[in-house]
Structures are given as structure tokens and as C-alpha cells.
Amino acid sequence: MDPRNMPDMRTPLARAMGLGSAKEGVGAWWAERVSAVALVPLALWFAASIIAHTGSDYATFIVWLKTPLAAILMILLLIALFYHTALGLQVVIEDYVHSATKFAAVIAVRLGCCALATAGAVAILRIALSD
Amino acid sequence: MMPSPTITRPRPLSPNIQIYRPQLTSVLSILNRITGIILSGCAVVLVVWLVAAAWGPHAYAPVQAAIASWIGRIVLFGATFAFFLHLCGGIRHLVWDTVHGFELRSIYISGWSIVAASVVLTVAAWVVSALMGG
Numbered sequence: 001m002d003p004r005n006m007p008d009m010r011t012p013l014a015r016a017m018g019l020g021s022a023k024e025g026v027g028a029w030w031a032e033r034v035s036a037v038a039l040v041p042l043a044l045w046f047a048a049s050i051i052a053h054t055g056s057d058y059a060t061f062i063v064w065l066k067t068p069l070a071a072i073l074m075i076l077l078l079i080a081l082f083y084h085t086a087l088g089l090q091v092v093i094e095d096y097v098h099s100a101t102k103f104a105a106v107i108a109v110r111l112g113c114c115a116l117a118t119a120g121a122v123a124i125l126r127i128a129l130s131d
Numbered sequence: 132m133m134p135s136p137t138i139t140r141p142r143p144l145s146p147n148i149q150i151y152r153p154q155l156t157s158v159l160s161i162l163n164r165i166t167g168i169i170l171s172g173c174a175v176v177l178v179v180w181l182v183a184a185a186w187g188p189h190a191y192a193p194v195q196a197a198i199a200s201w202i203g204r205i206v207l208f209g210a211t212f213a214f215f216l217h218l219c220g221g222i223r224h225l226v227w228d229t230v231h232g233f234e235l236r237s238i239y240i241s242g243w244s245i246v247a248a249s250v251v252l253t254v255a256a257w258v259v260s261a262l263m264g265g
Contacts, residue, residue: 055264
């Protein structure tokens with residue numbers, strides 16, 4: 001039976017929930033803004049730190065990453081950055097990919113961002129907590 | 132009565148970008164997306180760089196050498212501009228989200244402002260970096 005011809009037993013409200021805004025659709029939009037606001041100071045701090053370390057050798061760079069402030073802000077940067085990246089790339093995929101690959105691409109982006117943020121955070125902690 | 136056969140044809144998709152003459156507004160809109168995609172790639176490089184640093188000096192050296200090479204520097208310069216354009220464009224979007232600056236004149240003033248700010252910040256970042264010993 002064609003699913004489009006199936007009788008719909010749900011109420012109009014139940015059908016509307018999960019479609020369009022319906023109180024939750026705005027969540028991803030809002031999260032993109034919140035992560036953007038967090039990224040403004042974090043990204044500027046990171047850019048300034050990298051510029052200040054131009055020409056620094058490995059040891060100097062590690063000493064900087066071992067300071068608690070740098071380690072904390074780097075991990076916060078990674079979380080906000082990859083959260084924002086996942087949300088942004090999802091919007092791009094949803095706008096331009098119109099096939100079955102859309103679903104797979106969105107899942108791949110989300111998992112990839114989770115993996116990269118975790119790898120980066122573990123790298124920071126390893127540097128920060130090593131002797 | 133028999134139901135008429137359903138005619139399936141591709142539905143029109145938005146945006147029909149090719150029928151518009153490029154304007155500052157549309158160019159900056161698509162550039163915010165393109166720079167976002169470029170910065171996603173840069174985020175991957177950032178993690179590779181951090182993991183290499185955590186691995187040790189032997190893993191960090193080739194990554195640092197690649198970034199410090201001429202090709203690396205050219206890519207990094209482009210990435211710096213993409214970073215500032217996306218940052219300034221993002222702040223412009225956050226202002227719009229507060230329902231301010233939608234008059235055509237304001238949109239063009241803010242548009243040219245973020246282009247100018249991105250150029251100035253990119254050049255300033257590289258000048259300061261060079262003074263720091265790059």
C-alpha cells in the first residue's frame with residue numbers, strides 16, 4: 001500500500017510536531033547563534049595566541065599549552081568550534097544535497113565533528129597533564 | 132472514477148542563483164558559507180596539529196614544517212582572510228538577528244565594513260606575526 005494513501009490517525013497537532021518550527025525546529029538555529037557568540041572571544045584569543053607564538057619552537061609551544069588557562073580555553077574552543085561546524089555544515093548539506101545521501105552526510109558530519117573535538121581535547125589534556 | 136496517474140516531475144528548487152546578477156549582498160552571503168566550509172577544513176588541520184604536538188617533537192616537526200613552507204603560508208594567509216571574513220560576517224548576522232540594520236543603506240555600509248575590516252585584520256595579523264619573528 002502506498003504510504004501516502006494510508007489513513008492518518010494522528011491529530012493535526014501530532015502531525016505538526018516535528019515539522020517546521022513546532023517549538024523545536026528553532027533549536028538548531030539558536031544553538032548555532034550561541035556557539036557563534038562563544039566563538040567570537042575564543043577564536044580571537046586563539047588567533048592572538050598563535051600570532052604571539054610565531055617562530056616559537058616546540059618546547060615553548062608546549063609550555064604555553066600546559067598553562068591551565070590555555071588548556072581550558074583550547075578545549076572550550078574545540079567544543080564550540082566543532083559544535084558550530086556540525087550545525088553549519090548540516091545546513092549546507094540540507095540546502096544542496098537532495099538525495100538519500102543527505103541523511104548519511106549529516107550523520108557523517110556529526111560523528112566526524114564529535115571525533116575531531118574529542119581527539120583535539122585528548123591531545124590538549126595529554127599535553128597539559130603530562131610531566 | 133479511476134484516479135488519474137500521478138505525474139512526477141522535479142520540483143523547483145531555491146535558490147535559483149544563476150538568474151541573479153551578483154551583488155555585494157548575495158556575494159557576501161555565499162562567501163559566509165564558503166568561508167565556513169574552508170574553516171571546517173582548517174578545524175581538521177588544527178586537530179592534526181594538536182595531535183601531532185601531543186604525540187611528540189618527531190611528529191610535530193613535519194606538521195610544523197608543512198605549515199611554515201611557502202605553500203603552507205599561502206594557504207594560511209587565505210585561511211586568515213577566510214577566518215576574519217567569517218568572523219565579521221558572523222557578527223553582522225548576529226546584529227541582524229536582533230532585528231537591526233536591515234535598511235538597504237545599512238546593509239551596504241555593514242557589508243563594505245566587514246570586507247574592509249577583514250582585509251585590515253588579515254594584513255595586521257601577518258604584519259604583527261612577522262614582527263614577532265616569523
